[in-house]
Amino acid sequence: MAQEFLINFTPQETRVALMEQGVVQELHVERIASRGIVGNIYLGRVVRVLPGMQSAFIDIGLERTAFLHVADIWSERHAGDSPKPIERVLAEGQNLMVQVLKDPLGTKGARLSTQISIAGRMLVYLPQEKHIGISQRIESEPRRELLRTRVTQLVPAEEPGGFIVRTMAELASDEELAADIDYLRKLWAEIQSRAIGAAPPEVLYQDLTLGQRVLRDLVGEETSRIVVDSRENFQKLSAFAQEYMPNVLPLLAHYTGERPLFDLHNVEDEIQKALARRVDLKSGGYLIIDQTEAMTTIDVNTGGFVGSRNFDDTIFKTNLEAAQAIARQLRLRNLGGIIIVDFIDMENPEHREAVLAEFSKALARDHTKMTVNGFTALGLVEMTRKRTRESLAHLLCESCPTCDGRGEVKTARTVAYEILRELLREARQFNAREFRVVAAPVVVDLFLEEESQALAMLSDFIDRTISLHAETSYTQEQFDIVLL
Numbered sequence: 001m002a003q004e005f006l007i008n009f010t011p012q013e014t015r016v017a018l019m020e021q022g023v024v025q026e027l028h029v030e031r032i033a034s035r036g037i038v039g040n041i042y043l044g045r046v047v048r049v050l051p052g053m054q055s056a057f058i059d060i061g062l063e064r065t066a067f068l069h070v071a072d073i074w075s076e077r078h079a080g081d082s083p084k085p086i087e088r089v090l091a092e093g094q095n096l097m098v099q100v101l102k103d104p105l106g107t108k109g110a111r112l113s114t115q116i117s118i119a120g121r122m123l124v125y126l127p128q129e130k131h132i133g134i135s136q137r138i139e140s141e142p143r144r145e146l147l148r149t150r151v152t153q154l155v156p157a158e159e160p161g162g163f164i165v166r167t168m169a170e171l172a173s174d175e176e177l178a179a180d181i182d183y184l185r186k187l188w189a190e191i192q193s194r195a196i197g198a199a200p201p202e203v204l205y206q207d208l209t210l211g212q213r214v215l216r217d218l219v220g221e222e223t224s225r226i227v228v229d230s231r232e233n234f235q236k237l238s239a240f241a242q243e244y245m246p247n248v249l250p251l252l253a254h255y256t257g258e259r260p261l262f263d264l265h266n267v268e269d270e271i272q273k274a275l276a277r278r279v280d281l282k283s284g285g286y287l288i289i290d291q292t293e294a295m296t297t298i299d300v301n302t303g304g305f306v307g308s309r310n311f312d313d314t315i316f317k318t319n320l321e322a323a324q325a326i327a328r329q330l331r332l333r334n335l336g337g338i339i340i341v342d343f344i345d346m347e348n349p350e351h352r353e354a355v356l357a358e359f360s361k362a363l364a365r366d367h368t369k370m371t372v373n374g375f376t377a378l379g380l381v382e383m384t385r386k387r388t389r390e391s392l393a394h395l396l397c398e399s400c401p402t403c404d405g406r407g408e409v410k411t412a413r414t415v416a417y418e419i420l421r422e423l424l425r426e427a428r429q430f431n432a433r434e435f436r437v438v439a440a441p442v443v444v445d446l447f448l449e450e451e452s453q454a455l456a457m458l459s460d461f462i463d464r465t466i467s468l469h470a471e472t473s474y475t476q477e478q479f480d481i482v483l484l
Contacts, residue, residue, distance in 0.1 A: 001020050001021065001222060001365070002020070002021075002222060002223075002224045003018060003019065003020055003220075003222045003223045003224065004018075004019040004020075004223070004224055004225045004226075004227065005017070005018055005019070005214055005218070005219070005223065005225070005226045005227065006019060006227050006229075006261055006262065006265060006267065007211055007214065007226065007227065007228045007229065007233070007237075008229050008260075008261055008262050008267075009211070009228070009229060009230035009232075009233045011032070012031060012032055012033070013029060013030060013031040013032065014029070014030045014209065014210045014211055015027070015028070015029050015262070015267075016028040016029075016210060016211070016214055017262065017265070017267045017270075018218070019265065020365075022265070023328075024265075024266075024267055024270040024332060025328060025331050025332065025365075026331045026332060026334075027267075027270075027271065027274065027332060027334075027392055028210055028214070028389075029210075029392070029395055029396070030209070030210035035207075036103045037062075037100045037103055037104075037110060037206075037207075038100050038101065038102065038103055038207070039099065039100065039119070039207040040099070040100050040203065040205060040206050040207060041097065041098070041099045041100075041116060041191060041203075041204045041205040042060040042061065042097070042098055042099075042100070042200075042201060042202065042203055042204060043095060043096070043097055043195050043198050043200045043201065043202040043204055044058040044059055044060040044061075044066065044095070044096050044097075044098050044112075044200050044201055045058065045059045045093065045094070045095055045096070045200040045201065046058055046090050046091065046092050046093060046094045046095075046096060047059050047065050047092065048065075048092060049086060049087055049090050049091065049092055050086075051085065051086060051087045054069065054070040054085065054086050055067060055068060055069045055070065055086065056068045056086060056090050057109070058096060058098060058112055059200065059201050060098065060100075060110070060112070060200075060201045061201030061202070061203070062104065062109070062110065063104075064104060064107075064108075064109040064110075065109050066098070066100070066104075066109045066110040066111070066112045067108070067109050067110070067111050067112065068090075068096075068098065068111075068112040068113070068114070069111075070083050070084075070085070070086040070089070071083060072101065072111070072112065072113040072114065072115070073086070073089055073090075073113075073114050074113070074114045074115035074116075074128055075089070095200050096114065096200075097114065097116070097195055097204065098112040098113065098114055099112065099113050099114075099115070099116050099117070100112060101113050115128060116128060116188075117164075118184055118187055118188060118191075118205075119166075120180040120183055120184045120216070121166075121168060121176075121180050121216050121217045122165070122166055122168050122169040122172045122176060122177055122180045123151070123163045123164065123165060123166060123169065123177070123180050123181065123184060124163065124164040124166060125161060125162075125163060125181075125184035125185070125187075125188060126161060126162045126163065126164065127160065127161040127188050128161075129161065129162035130160075130161070130162050131162045132148055132151050132152055132155070132162055132163050132164075132165070133162070133163070133164045133165070134147055134148060134164070134165045135164065135165060135166050135167050137167045137369075138165070138167055138170060143170065147165045147169060147170070148165070150174060150177065151163055151165055151169075151177060151181075154174065154177055154178050154181055155181060159185075161185070161188070163181070163184075167369065179245070183216070183244050183245070186243075186244065187205070187244075190205075191204050191205045211228070211233060211236075211237050212237065212240050214226070215237060215240065215241055215245060215248050216244070216245070219245075219248055219251065223251060224251070225251055225253055226248070226251045226252050226253065227253050227254075227255050227261065228252065228253070228254055228255065229254075229255045229260070229261040231254060234252065234254040237252060238252055270332070271392075271396075274329070274332050274333050274392055275392065275393055275396065275397060277289060277290065277407075279325060279329060280303075281303075281318070281321050281322060281325055282321065283317065283318060283321050284302075284303045285300065285301055285302050285303045285318040285321065285322065286301050286303045287299065287300055287301075287322060287325060287326065287329070288301065289329060289333070289335075291333075291335065291391065291393055294338065295337060295338035295339065295340060296335045296337065296338070296339045296340070297339075297340045297341075297342065298326055298329075298339065298340070298341045298342065299342045300318065300319060300322040300326075300341070300342060300343050300344050301344070302314060302315065302318050302344060312346070312347070312348060312351070315344045315345070315346055315351075316346060316348070316351045316354070316355070318344060319343045319344055319346065319351070319355045320354070320355060320358050322343065323343075323355055323358040323359035323362055324358070324362045326341060326359070326362075327359065327362030327363045327365070327366065328362070330363075330366065330385060331365075331366050331368075332392070333391055333392045333393065334388070334389060334390070334391045334392055335385060335391055336368075336385050336386060336387030336388065336391065337384065337385070337387055338382070338383075338384055339382075339383050339384065339385060340380050340381070340382060340383075341359075341380065341381040341383070342379075342380055342381075343355060343379070343381065345379050346379075352375055356372075356374060356375065356381070359372070359381070360372060366385075368385055368386050368388055369385075369386040370383060370384065370385045370386070371383060371384050401475070402475040402476065402477065403477075409475070409476050409477055410476065410477050412440075412442045412443050412445075412446050412476060413446060413451070415439070415440075415443050415476060415477055415479060416443055416446050416447060416451050416454075418479075419437055419439065419443070419447075419479055419481070420454060420455070420458055422481055423435055423437070423458060423462070423466065423481060424458065424461075424462065426481055426483070427462035427464060430483055432464065432483035432484060433464070433465070433484055434464060434465040434466070434467060434483075434484040435464055435465070435466050435467075435481055435482070435483065435484070436466075436467045436468075436469055436481070436482040436484055437466065437467070437468050437469065437479065437480075437481055438469045438471050438474070438479060438480040438481075438482060439468075439469075439470070439471065439474060439478070439479040439480075440470070440471065440472075440474040440475060440476050440478065440479070441470040441471075441472060442476060443476065443479065444468045444469070444470040445470075447468055448468065
């Protein structure tokens with residue numbers, strides 16, 4: 001299936017939409033403010049060595065000096081050997097190539113390592129090592145050995161450096177692995193050449209931008225076009241492709257139309273839909289998607305869909321359509337972890353098998369690692385999808401300050417009764433002349449109309465004046481009681 005990438009650049013963020021048959025399948029967003037510096041490589045200068053802590057502070061050009069522990073200093077040593085004391089390895093004023101392991105947080109500076117690793121699409125390059133390792137997520141021993149053999153054959157024995165084989169390499173061809181090896185070696189050679197003659201603090205390598213990662217990781221044989229709406233970034237991506245992946249260069253195109261690129265392809269509308277809880281199906285049925293800390297649940301409903309034959313046929317057709325829609329929503333929203341799908345109950349075993357087969361077929365277009373366990377005894381489909389990045393909702397949204405993420409608020413009547421109880425409590429504690437209730441207009445209106453008698457009865461009971469003040473800035477659950 002032909003794929004097309006749309007890349008929208010603004011000074012604050014980059015957004016990428018993966019299109020198939022004119023429909024958005026995936027959305028990727030990167031914001032400049034939250035990019036972080038993990039993976040960046042710097043030429044730093046040792047500012048201070050602390051033998052008591054076996055650590056050192058390194059100036060890499062940030063507001064605060066970065067932190068390097070002796071355990072993160074790479075050196076050729078045999079298994080079981082303990083690291084040399086840091087004061088015998090580093091000296092103040094010394095220049096040092098380092099890589100960021102953790103971003104600065106609060107008052108803490110970034111954490112560093114001198115063991116360099118550069119991630120590619122299929123492999124991670126370790127220029128100081130000599131071995132070839134396999135990702136722990138690849139559990140099958142025969143597969144691990146096969147991958148180790150294939151990569152060993154592609155890496156000349158006399159060439160320096162080692163590799164870690166990533167999970168994506170399981171499905172890669174020898175040509176793709178060889179291209180990744182060439183890309184990583186070329187990148188390391190450039191980093192080394194920049195370090196020669198550089199004056200610290202100096203950035204030698206920054207992790208790739210979203211646009212560059214799209215070219216490296218997502219573009220494949222099915223990609224027909226990559227459309228970029230910024231001339232400056234089109235030129236940058238063209239230069240990157242020319243240097244590292246010339247086969248991608250002909251696919252790049254610069255969009256110069258008047259209408260915004262994402263508007264032209266209805267991507268903005270799809271982003272809004274991808275943040276909604278309800279997803280309507282063409283047949284009249286709909287999905288309800290709820291994302292929680294523990295898992296994501298997806299409920300399928302027939303809605304207004306009435307089949308032409310019978311109710312079983314209606315349910316079957318709705319579930320078949322839902323299977324396609326759910327597979328797309330998982331990619332579009334980037335939902336990961338445990339996912340429970342509640343298809344409409346089907347009594348016919350053949351229908352269940354057909355829906356499961358359709359669901360598995362639709363999921364096959366998703367390159368993220370997944371496991372689908374089929375229908376449980378309760379008629380639910382359990383599955384997992386690997387978390388590769390933040391979900392779209394977590395990236396673009398935050399918990400509602402009114403309901404605190406519950407998705408619902410207390411009714412005005414519930415809040416009014418809470419206020420009555422609080423007035424009684426405070427009247428017993430404080431000897432005030434008057435109690436003023438400050439609340440949302442809808443709550444005050446309730447006290448002035450339907451609950452006016454309850455308020456008057458309480459005022460008589462506590463023998464105090466109770467006045468009301470409507471505050472438009474208050475949420476429905478918010479109130480204060482002021483003692484006068």
